[in-house]
Amino acid sequence: MQKYILSLDAGTTSNRAILFNHSGEIVCSAQKEFEQIYPKPGWVEHDATVIWETQLEVAREVIKKQGILPEQIAGIGITNQRETTVVWNKETGQPIYNAIVWQDRRTAEFCDGLKVLGFEKTISEKTGLVLDAYFSGTKINWILEHVEGARELAQTGKLAFGTVDTWLIWKFTNGNLHITDVSNASRTLIYNIHTLQWDEELLEILDVPVEILPEVKASSEEYGSTSEEYLGAEIPISGIAGDQQAALFGQMCIEEGMVKNTYGTGCFVVMNTGEKPIVSKNKLLTTIAWQIGDKVTYALEGSIFIGGAVVQWLRDQLGIIQSSSEIESLALQVENNGGVSFVQGFVGLGAPHWDQYATGAIIGLSRGTNKAHIARAALEAIAFRSMEVIETMVLDSEIELNELRVDGGAAVNNLLMQIQADAINTKVVRPMVTETTALGAAYLAGLAVGFWGSIDEVKNQWQIDKEFEPVSNNSVIEKAITDWKRAVERSKNWYDSH
Numbered sequence: 001m002q003k004y005i006l007s008l009d010a011g012t013t014s015n016r017a018i019l020f021n022h023s024g025e026i027v028c029s030a031q032k033e034f035e036q037i038y039p040k041p042g043w044v045e046h047d048a049t050v051i052w053e054t055q056l057e058v059a060r061e062v063i064k065k066q067g068i069l070p071e072q073i074a075g076i077g078i079t080n081q082r083e084t085t086v087v088w089n090k091e092t093g094q095p096i097y098n099a100i101v102w103q104d105r106r107t108a109e110f111c112d113g114l115k116v117l118g119f120e121k122t123i124s125e126k127t128g129l130v131l132d133a134y135f136s137g138t139k140i141n142w143i144l145e146h147v148e149g150a151r152e153l154a155q156t157g158k159l160a161f162g163t164v165d166t167w168l169i170w171k172f173t174n175g176n177l178h179i180t181d182v183s184n185a186s187r188t189l190i191y192n193i194h195t196l197q198w199d200e201e202l203l204e205i206l207d208v209p210v211e212i213l214p215e216v217k218a219s220s221e222e223y224g225s226t227s228e229e230y231l232g233a234e235i236p237i238s239g240i241a242g243d244q245q246a247a248l249f250g251q252m253c254i255e256e257g258m259v260k261n262t263y264g265t266g267c268f269v270v271m272n273t274g275e276k277p278i279v280s281k282n283k284l285l286t287t288i289a290w291q292i293g294d295k296v297t298y299a300l301e302g303s304i305f306i307g308g309a310v311v312q313w314l315r316d317q318l319g320i321i322q323s324s325s326e327i328e329s330l331a332l333q334v335e336n337n338g339g340v341s342f343v344q345g346f347v348g349l350g351a352p353h354w355d356q357y358a359t360g361a362i363i364g365l366s367r368g369t370n371k372a373h374i375a376r377a378a379l380e381a382i383a384f385r386s387m388e389v390i391e392t393m394v395l396d397s398e399i400e401l402n403e404l405r406v407d408g409g410a411a412v413n414n415l416l417m418q419i420q421a422d423a424i425n426t427k428v429v430r431p432m433v434t435e436t437t438a439l440g441a442a443y444l445a446g447l448a449v450g451f452w453g454s455i456d457e458v459k460n461q462w463q464i465d466k467e468f469e470p471v472s473n474n475s476v477i478e479k480a481i482t483d484w485k486r487a488v489e490r491s492k493n494w495y496d497s498h
Contacts, residue, residue: 003074005446006062006235007438010055010080010164011243012101012265013312017058018435019066019073020442022451024461026435030061037098042105042347045098048086051164052171059231070233076226077239077445079246079437080164082187085139087212088167089153090160093175097147099164100139103266103305103347107138108356119205126192126199128277128286130354134303136163137189137206144207154209161212163187165240172226172237181219181240182296186288191216193277193288196296219245219290220444239445243437244268245289247407248299250440251431252462254455257399261386261420262437263410266350267307269389271300271397282352282392290444292455300397302351302389306344306360308410310378313346320371328415331376337480338373339364341487342381349492352392359494363487379416380423384484387423403427407436414466422472423481432463 004027009016014033021027032054037045063070083102088095100106111131114120120131129135140161144150153159162170166180185191185198190208192199198213217223219241225234241249244262248270251260256274261267270289277286277298289299311324321327345358362374394401404426410416411434421428433439446452 001069001072003072003451004068005075005077005442005451006059006073007077007079007442007445008055008059008168009243009438009441010051010078010168012081012103015051015055015058016438017055017062018438018442019062020439024433024439024443024458026433028062028066030058030065032058044101044104044347046084046101048088048095048099048167051099052168055168056230063231070231070235073231073235074451075236075238075445075449077441077443078165078168078237079241079243079441080168080184082163082184082242082244083134083136083139084164085136085143085161086164086167087140087143087150087159087161090158090175093171096150096159097143100142102134104139105133105347105356107133107142110138110141111356114205123189123202123205126194126202127189128186128193128279129189130283130285131189132354133356134350135187135189137202137208140208140212141206154212157211159212160214162214166214169223169237169240172230173224174227177224177237178214179217179223180214181217182288182291183219183242183245184240185216187242193286193298218292220292220448222448236449238448239441239443241290241441241444244270244301245287245299246440246444247437248272248289248440249443250436250438251405251407252459253405254459257397258405259390259393259401260405260407260436261390263307263382263406263408263416265307265309267304267382267386269302269304269386269393271393271399273298273300273397278397280396282396283354284351284389284392284396292444292447300393302393304385304389305347305350307382308408309346310342310344310382311410314375314378320374324409327375327379328413330372331379331415333372334370334376336476337377337380338369339366339483340369340373340377341484342374342377343484343487343491344381344385345491349488351389353488353492355492357495358492361487361491363490364483379413380419380480380484382410382416383420383423384481386420387481390424401426403429405429405431407431407434417468418471421468421470422477425470428468430465430468432465
């Protein structure tokens, strides 16, 4: 009987299940979008029960569609939107509040208060992160403070916290496993990336009780099995990684200095820095990439909160395209941006600005501006924000960039990839399988159960689809970048001044 690895990719806007064969090829996939909840400006939530239900639904769908027995799945890898925070009652199995999404800014003022108290340096040194509303720790604090009776329940050990991986595993195992892996733990603001422990001092600063925390595991090991009732058999869960770390592994960026950028809802540039954490001088994040056996690999990361979501916004809010795939042909109707610059600061600006109060902006409009100019400027914005982070990363690491490996939904856009190559003046490489987030989780799971014998075996599967060499006239791209940087400055600190 042929065996497969099932990868569960719990994203920000949809959940997917993908079956991979031994060659690392996709044999079947299913996807289901779920609702984004916006209770107030700057707040973003998900219904955690819906996340679980849709993830279970797509997992069942691929097994049925492919016509295989559940016993043919050798292992399950889980990758997830990181930082998104779920707190649930262990006795009822019900979330006590909606999941607070990584994009949510409600704890920005709380972060400012911690900065005033002088905690920024301690937090940064221990976690490798900046003190920002992006991460899980302040979200946990908010739920415990704002949901009636939550703090008392937490202190008596009746509540559980988890990022989405933890929540799904808890559900799939009927509450038998309350775990996460090092890559997800390293995104919480309460995990010490040097000692590899939940940190008592950080827990005290953020007022988070240790009783609610999951056990932290390696990214590739047999943790336990799903309950038979869900997928028809007890299937080993054997790989966990946050989505960006999974994508780094799926891109086979396994050597120091290799860099990938994922063009998903946001854009996430990640560089493998090997066995030593590199401390950023420019507000990039130092994070754990993965742990296999006893070996921990670290990474530098620049987070861009809004990437492909720009295209969704043009589709859903402005209606200038009917489907996301139309953006490329629309942008190709014009030779340049017509003087338009687009800043995607819809939820503030991440690295290297870290401005919680920036806003989105379209500037340089004239009577001659049409929707094709705006579409092109939006694609440029995605590439230019990525460029800023890549340049900062090269500065921090002192490692010269030879190529950028790309993946994610928007990486199939050839125009965007060409603009990216021109902006960074470096080759951009797109692999055959652009679902590298799911692939990375599959590889981590498969290695743990012996589906693949070694990382070298997996490395040989990685294949190039297309390479983009820089071709643009320098003065043209430089003018577009200069104008865009001026627009970014105008978008900063907007909410604070109103």
